[in-house]
Amino acid sequence: MSVTLVVGTPKGAAILQSDDRKSWREDFVLRGWPVTASVRDDSGRVYVAVNSPNYGVAIFTSEDFREWRQLPSAPRYRPEDRGNPEHHRIVSQMDFGGVLKEGGRFVDQIWTLHFAHGTLYAGVSEAGIFTSRDRGESWQPVDGFNEHPTRSSWVPGFGGLGAHTILTDAEDPERVWVGVSAAGFFRSDDGGRTWTPKNAGVNGDTGQCVHSVTHDPRNASTLYRQEHRGVHRSDDGGDTWTVIEDGLPVTELSDGHRCSFGFPSVMDRKSGNVFVVPLDGDNYRFPRDGKLAVYRTSNGRPWEPKTKGLPDNCFTAVLRGSMAADQLEPGGIYFGTASGTVFGSADCGESWTAIATGLPRITHVEAYAR
Amino acid sequence: MTGGSVHVRLPPVLRAVMGGRASLEGAGETVEGVLRVLASEYPALGLHLFDDAGNPRRNIICLHEGSLVRANDFSSWGVRPGDELILTNALAGG
Numbered sequence: 001m002s003v004t005l006v007v008g009t010p011k012g013a014a015i016l017q018s019d020d021r022k023s024w025r026e027d028f029v030l031r032g033w034p035v036t037a038s039v040r041d042d043s044g045r046v047y048v049a050v051n052s053p054n055y056g057v058a059i060f061t062s063e064d065f066r067e068w069r070q071l072p073s074a075p076r077y078r079p080e081d082r083g084n085p086e087h088h089r090i091v092s093q094m095d096f097g098g099v100l101k102e103g104g105r106f107v108d109q110i111w112t113l114h115f116a117h118g119t120l121y122a123g124v125s126e127a128g129i130f131t132s133r134d135r136g137e138s139w140q141p142v143d144g145f146n147e148h149p150t151r152s153s154w155v156p157g158f159g160g161l162g163a164h165t166i167l168t169d170a171e172d173p174e175r176v177w178v179g180v181s182a183a184g185f186f187r188s189d190d191g192g193r194t195w196t197p198k199n200a201g202v203n204g205d206t207g208q209c210v211h212s213v214t215h216d217p218r219n220a221s222t223l224y225r226q227e228h229r230g231v232h233r234s235d236d237g238g239d240t241w242t243v244i245e246d247g248l249p250v251t252e253l254s255d256g257h258r259c260s261f262g263f264p265s266v267m268d269r270k271s272g273n274v275f276v277v278p279l280d281g282d283n284y285r286f287p288r289d290g291k292l293a294v295y296r297t298s299n300g301r302p303w304e305p306k307t308k309g310l311p312d313n314c315f316t317a318v319l320r321g322s323m324a325a326d327q328l329e330p331g332g333i334y335f336g337t338a339s340g341t342v343f344g345s346a347d348c349g350e351s352w353t354a355i356a357t358g359l360p361r362i363t364h365v366e367a368y369a370r
Numbered sequence: 371m372t373g374g375s376v377h378v379r380l381p382p383v384l385r386a387v388m389g390g391r392a393s394l395e396g397a398g399e400t401v402e403g404v405l406r407v408l409a410s411e412y413p414a415l416g417l418h419l420f421d422d423a424g425n426p427r428r429n430i431i432c433l434h435e436g437s438l439v440r441a442n443d444f445s446s447w448g449v450r451p452g453d454e455l456i457l458t459n460a461l462a463g464g
Contacts, residue, residue, distance in 0.1 A: 055384065
């Protein structure tokens with residue numbers, strides 16, 4: 001039993017490997033490339049997304065986490081696709097105007113990679129999804145989503161207009177969910193041809209700032225959603241949502257709404273435990289009073305704080321894609337902070353250890369067990 | 371260096387795309403012409419030289435025989451066989 005963590009940062013990816021989940025070996029690969037997402041396919045091949053404000057978006061692949069080959073193709077919009085000016089304005093502030101072109105739509109980041117039923121999915125900003133049926137050698141836009149009738153109402157969040165969450169159903173290859181900041185959560189029941197907003201009980205049809213959604217693909221219709229405006233659960237595939245914040249710290253957002261704010265959400269599928277990392281609202285975006293705490297719930301029970309081994313002077317954030325579960329028994333949970341520390345738990349959150357420090361800002365963590 | 375081609379030196383991050391190669395040889399009469407030939411020959415590299423609309427990426431800068439050439443001028447900036455192009459990019463702190 002070994003676990004490999006891919007830890008994405010703006011300067012490359014840390015590769016952390018362990019045979020016992022206690023001692024970890026560390027390498028740093030894809031140096032100079034911002035690493036934003038990763039996934040493993042059913043053959044064991046790993047794909048890592050990179051983006052550069054100078055050199056654009058690409059995907060590297062590896063069989064062993066050591067030797068990396070860039071794929072010859074990557075998700076790209078067509079020259080005629082029209083873009084969102086507000087998204088351009090936000091991302092161009094971060095990249096010297098490099099993608100700002102009159103009216104065009106550009107893939108400036110891959111926010112998530114997903115693999116299911118023989119298909120690779122990429123969720124990107126400016127928001128859209130692409131699929132590949134040939135292991136990433138070529139990519140096709142999912143026009144039913146990318147040209148959704150509500151697109152004109154989508155507004156970018158602070159990080160731009162990005163499709164950052166893709167979920168699938170292990171039993172039904174036609175069913176796919178996508179989360180977009182700040183357009184909300186969508187579901188397709190016909191393999192991506194048509195999409196319906198699934199935000200009832202959150203706040204209107206579209207325009208929500210969904211931060212992350214997690215589930216077990218084998219029980220796909222039970223979904224946990226960390227929204228800008230709190231933590232929600234759905235038991236009907238997203239048709240309806242209910243706030244589940246019993247036990248979570250609740251704070252006041254900038255608009256006065258009180259809820260539990262945070263970014264990542266992760267499920268340990270064997271136990272059914274779900275994990276979130278609350279932050280002190282959208283103004284501060286660090287743990288309340290600096291006391292870093294992971295909260296855990298299972299089967300509708302109140303959330304419990306899990307703090308053993310975590311610092312109480314931590315004024316940083318845990319970002320959207322920066323938490324993962326290894327799906328071993330007992331479940332290993334891992335997360336990285338915006339100040340470059342990776343914490344790991346080999347006992348499903350009961351205790352935590354800093355397993356890597358001194359990294360750049362961490363924007364992605366994924367766990368691959370063998 | 372080959373007498374009939376332009377010598378193109380890659381920045382370190384793009385060498386990873388080319389299996390560690392630090393430089394390439396390309397033919398063309400302008401900076402953009404040379405880069406398009408390389409993009410055609412090496413599609414993975416081409417992703418980094420041209421954006422979704424097919425234009426040279428705006429943050430790439432080229433040093434040509436001591437002159438700094440920005441992306442807007444790639445299409446009109448002439449090069450000759452035997453010249454050297456050094457590709458680099460806009461830099462930022464941190």
